[in-house]
Amino acid sequence: MKEPLQFFKCLSDITRLNATLLIFVEGELCVCELVEALNDSQPKISRHLSQLRACGILDDVRRGQWVFYSISKNLPEWATEILETTSRTNKESLQVLQTSLKAMENRPQCC
Template structure:
């Protein structure tokens, strides 16, 4: 439990996690477009989230897609649902950025 909260203590990692939780699956380029960060920064945070067993990744051709780790306990899912509700304005902004992204990868 402590590791989970430590990993999400960073605002960027928290927002990445919430956006992936909400969207079910995103690639690095989508996260960069949505959040406006640099690719190396987003990738570094994604690696930390993978190391904390919060996210998993899957390579499909040139794309690497991230999704929630399937073994997360129910209490984590509940917390993420509540956090998504609390961050609705921020997540809405990210969703708008995703909608305007050109050449989005096809899952």
């Protein structure tokens, strides 16, 4: 990810933006956690995560049956700063998503 235009296009969808911000503040999440937090279908969330990976915003790693997503370690500093600022200025929206996430039973363990 080197182009700001690509970065902003990738985050122009509310589902992709919310998933990215939630992953940014939580550090790492799997599809099932995002399905719960975003209250959307697994196929839709998976499609959006695939697009975010293709854009270079997310990395993924498989651990057993789970695939965990995190912010790409190759994301430019300017993009990370944008995610930091956006998450900080949208605390209320993120808290709603985090509340849904925390209410999830049987969350997979990342480590």
